[in-house]
Amino acid sequence: MASLITCPHCGTRPKEEFSIRGAAAPKRPSPAAKDEVWHRYVYIRDNPKGRILEYWHHVAGCRRWLVVDRDNFTHEVFGVMDASDFERARVVE
Amino acid sequence: MPINLLHRHVLEDHISGFETNANPNHLSVIRRPVIFSVLAHAGYEAAVAEALRKADDIASRYCNPSEFLAVSQTAGAGSVAEFLTAIPGASFVDQSDGFVLMAISGPSVRSILSKCLAVDLHPDTFGEGHSAAMMCCHVAANVARTGPNAFELLVPRSFAGSVFDELMEAGRAHALTRGFAD
Amino acid sequence: MTSYRLGLGGEINRAQSLSFTFDGRAFKGLEGDTLASALLANDQMLMARSFKYHRPRGVVTAGSAEPNALMTIGTGVRSEPNVRATVAELYNGLVATSQNRWPSLKHDVASINDCLSPFLGAGFYYKTFMWPALFWEKLYEPLIRRAAGLGRIVMQADPDRYEKSWAHCDLLVIGAGPAGLMAALAAGRAGARVILADEGFRFGGSLLSENAVIGGMRAPDFAAGVVEELATLPNVTLMPRTTVFGWYDDMVFGAVERVQKHLASPSPDLPAERLWRIVAKRAILASGAEERPLVFGGNDKPGVMTAGAVRTYLNRYGVAVGGKVAVFTNGGSGYRTAADLVGSGVDVTAIIDTRAQSSDPVPQSVRVIRGGSVIATSGRHRIDGLIFERSGFEEVIGCDALAMSGGWSPIVHLMCQRGAKPVWSEDRQAFLAPDVGAAFVAAGSASGHSSLGDCLKDGAAKAHAALEALGRLVGHLDVPEVEGEYDSSFAPLWYVPGAKDKAFVDFQNDVHVADLGLAQREGFGHIEHTKRYTTAGMATDQGKLGNVNTAGIVAGMRGVSPAEIGTTTFRPFYAPVSFGALAGTARAEHAAPVRTSPLHGWAKKNGATFVESGLWDRSAWFTREGEKTWRESVDREVLNVRENAGLCDISTLGKIEIFGRGAAEFLDRVYSNSFLKLPVGKARYGLMLREDGVVFDDGTTSRLSDHHHVMTTTTAYAAEVLSHLEFAAQTFWPELDVRFVSSTNQWAQMSVAGPKARIVMSRIVQDDISDAAFPFLAAGEVTLRGGLRARLFRISFSGELAYELAVPAGYGEAVADAIMEAGREEGVCAYGVEAMNVLRIEKGHVTHAELEGRTTADDVGLGRLMAMQKPDFIGKRLSTRFGLTAADRLQLVGLKPVEAEKEIKAGAHLLKEQAKPSLANDQGFVSSACFSPTLGHFVALAMLKSGRERFGERIMVWDGLRGAEVLAEVCPPVFIDPQNAKLHL
């Protein structure tokens, strides 16, 4: 990856069309969650070597936020999904 | 004191004085198209897309599943707005001055555009009627295929001069000419 | 005459003679020549000096691996350093100049280094030049720097054009030798989208240099036939002069095409070079194999070159590299070379074979010395003889060129660029391409095949496999028969023992075998350490010739297999690529797109000076007749706004349309202050935080209808804010019904500010805009006289009675003109961002000079906008951390100089009166400052420790950097109209 991302809405696109925010695993806690949880959410990263989920924004394309499932060592991409779908799915979990 | 409502196209200075007869590869700028951003609310995406697809006089340009650009070179802004109002689950806003519409066509059009954008424009992958938002000349634009060798670009107005210059540069070796459509 | 053009043969056009110069001397070559072949044809063997020892050097290769024959081509701003003469296509008028020598190529003073070489071994500089301390900087380093580098660049703008393009294909074939041609043909006939790229200016690869017969045709003619057919296939793109330099993720390849580097008079409509990003579904690497030099004493002298290079000069260019050529080989390539030379009537003095036995056919009357090894060569600017040793006896042979062959290494560079390492093959005594998956495979000699017939077949077979995987049915491709194959096998000998002179492994960097030994002794045994310590493989050829020999020699020294040593890491670029090509058109004024405001033309007419602000050009100030400095203009504009009225272009502010039933709720969560109950027809100032509680951006949002808001952002953060909103909506709260679209480009927006703004605006706007009908913070749609629909907001950045009017961009200029006209009597003026900045500083409004990514709402006095009673908003939870609420935080204050005429500059720091400048005493800094024409002295906004408690205190504004110290009084940050009376006029 990372030369090309296949956007679920737009098809295969070069990296220059995207901006990248970072790990998608941390989920915004509820307002009532403990300070510790909020601290972890904002500052702590699992940062594993290998398969990760990462937020990419298709700024020059559909402008949707995407979650890219990829390996940060081989740069292989396993899948890309719309971030809203991703969030809805993990709410259900 | 009534205001003299003179409308000025952003490319006026780029094009005037250079009028040429169109070559086979030609870039033509549409002076006053009507363009609306149309946003489909949750649950209405497919219906809005369908309504736009069916509209006479309006070309629908795809941005994302819930966002489109409705473009018309024939209808007036009022009638387009009226049409859009009638679509359930759609919000819209006039962007006729927010975008510049350029049509580029000719035998070398793909070679020219491949210097400006990364998407594979081969007809097997980007066929007639297809449109999408993409980076074109370093700017987020919307590109549509309107014929075997014809494309339309919608470019944000503030960037239009830059994009126009880059397109002309890319077309230099292909004798690309340019002019307003009228 | 030692080297010369043959009377017959070669793929050159004898009818077209080309003139060129080398170091000022005029020469003639032929169309189809490279610079190297033309120089050789003119008996110019000495072409360069090596980097460190300045040894005389000629060519070693006939291709892109050339480490020696680097020269500068062109003159003035069109000169290009470090061009490999072996790949530079000759053209009429070419001017070549040798490099890294002084005063001349023949007489180079620095060749003394060669005699000093015992002191200049690998890494010598790490061990000395340390004493006395100052000498390094004053003496040693300048000396070392003077010796640095090879060619010289001209540090001026490049007049040539460059461009970039994308290409997409089913199959990319890299290399158009026999394997590549067959691969392209097989795929092309099957209808696949094929790109065939080759570095060379003519397709054919080694076929152009070989004497074989394919399908009854001479090899070059066969190649030409295939190319002719490929050219007729619309689905095949042929890319000659195109080097594929990198393999990147997702099957994206970088390639550079030399479009016009070979032309005497290039067209101004075409680029010099073109960068390609090729997206391939599949790719075949048919890059061939590199012949390895033998590592023996004196192997670097001019006249010593690979056997394959000798054949190429002979067969392709019709050039004999010498009159009496000796051959030193460990395999069949040497014999083939001898045969071709003899066949062309060139004298071969001997074949010295490192092997004791071999069955290669020996050309008639050529002496073969089996089990022999060359241990030295003689001659300076060209060899004149060699000494070989056999069974303890030494013998001298006269020769003016020496063809060497140390075996073959597949060129696997590209396939190793993404992390995979090449794999040692004991069988083939070479590193082979790693398995990187089916999408990218090697073919031909790049995949280890050595016979021509196998290469042809392999190319076709690999293409078939690729097409099958892509789901394309393919027929069979008949691969023609080859006559005149030879056995190119070899018995590796990494290092020829008994050397009487330095035996080089890296020619350009002058790394010789003793350096490798030293590295081992000193503990730099890992191949990467060896590379770094000796610089082997770090020259412009990146070890194309030397790396495998280095691995073999180090393996020998350590008594292990080369498999254990491995190679160093392969990285882009396969061959050096110009900055120009990689930059393309994005340079100079075109480095980034320019955004122009819809009011640009209006501003220009009114005398604007523009300033870059992000990508925008914004009007900074408007010069009127008689005004000599920008300050004069700005002061006038400010005073005029305060007294009368002014018009400022604020079209660059970000504008975001927000729709949906959830919009109000959404805004309430992204702003720190409340937005849920904002009434229709009202605007509100809002503060957005990052999740860490620090201020992100500010702006206003207006409610145009129940489910439609419009937000304005700062110019600088427009894109970030939209992304932020989209992120929040799409990932935090996907259940909220809210949609956004930017309308920044749709509107020309102007601020009309000043006590007379209403009078002026009421001449423009049809609707009632009296304070009662359209009070402070009113917002809504209005109709202009003349019928145009517009948006009007009563918002003020200047602190004056002000309206922000938005009209469709195309009407912007007309409306701005009309406002100027309507306000002529009231003295309305155009004002720019400089005046706007003064106005806002006087009023104490913050911008990103204060909101600099470290400040909280409270720091800048906006703590009241933290609606902590809301259950949630972005940034709420972390905003209360100790460090963000500590008492000694920097807080926004105003400063005025105690002596009215003193200037305060942004960037100065603050000290307590009498305190010495030190970090411990640092009290804060000046964030914004300007001369206030309204007050008649400088005013500043500053961030001061516990600042709000310190109003009235005197503080030193310390600007040591610019040599200024100004005493100032700390005051509230609002200098004019603290009661906001003007806003409600």
Next chain:
Amino acid sequence: MRYSALSILKQALSGNRLWQPAWREPQPKPHYDVIIVGGGGHGLSTAYNLAKEFGITNVAVIEKGYIGSGNVGRNTTIIRSNYLLEGNNPFYEFSLKLWEGLERDFNYNAMVSQRGIVNLFHSDGQRDDYARRGNGMRMHGVDAELLDREQVRKMMPYLNFDHARFPILGGLYQKRAGTVRHDAVAWGYARGADQRGVDIIQHCEVTGIRRENGLVVGVETTKGFIGCNRLALAAAGNTTTVGRMADLDLPIETHVLQAFVSEGLKPVIDHVITYGAGHFYISQSDKGGLVFGAEIDFYSSYAQRGNLQTVEHTMEEGVSLIPGLSRAKVLRSWGGVMDMSMDGSPIIDRTPIDNLYLNCGWCYGGFKATPASGFCFAHLIAKNETHHVSRFMRLDRFERGYMIDEAGKGPQPNLH
């Protein structure tokens, strides 16, 4: 063997046959007082300082590759102390002072070259920022000058003054900044540490951290278990991987930064230059190669290689700033994986585990920190006490709200 001109002379006369290994290749002992994970600049400097300054010599540096295979051997070699914030500036100035005496200290010529750095600015706002920074430096006694456009032009006439998209208005100049030969830093420290008894164990990967009663007792490695009293992590881009072995939660994300070198060219660029309208920066090495780089690739990556887009973007900025580069050729590009922290600043601190120490978060700026980082980290390990110049670089600063955010970009590592 001491390195000097004399030793070179003597050796040359005996055919360079008697040079000794620069460091030993010891087998790991069963137990050390201190084990340092990571044979990069910081790990080696820490070991050197432990031995030299604090007398702790029963130390092992464990490196999974060859020493210098990490970022110390793949960075663009810039050293400087032109930092804005109080949490950073004194530390980097301390480091620069150590650089100034380093070579004679460890008897290795690392080619510390104080050729000066110019940070160009292209807008009034940027000038104000640099003025603030320069004044902050001056307050701390660090050299800084604010150059105007003409002064910059005089020093570097080849910059794009006439056809720039973003005009050069001036620059912040630090004369004492410069470059250092990257590999030599690793090798010099390694040699110095080795001579003082430190074991440098290469090609040995730490695969686990063994704990007993809450304390670390040693590390599992590809060469077996090695015990220690104190464990110090200096694994740069791999910090998280190693930290995980002790269940550390870290504010780190790993990213790749690319660097480039051109073909060897006769000297044309004397200074270190940074482009304020982009991220391009460049200097010319003593060998003649232009060494340069720009932005990170923006996605998290543990691969030491980058993306073509970043390559192109770097060259676009390069040619825009220095038009004369257009015909120069790029020779090689490579990447390094960096420990990007959540505020862009480093961490030198204890961890929740009493005898486990942490050194990380260097982002793309830790090479210049190598001497001070080693010194402060050694101080911390030896005395269990934070050295005052590194007192802001705490692990718990995020929880407490004391970020050291030089760029003001907040908790998104790829923006720093």
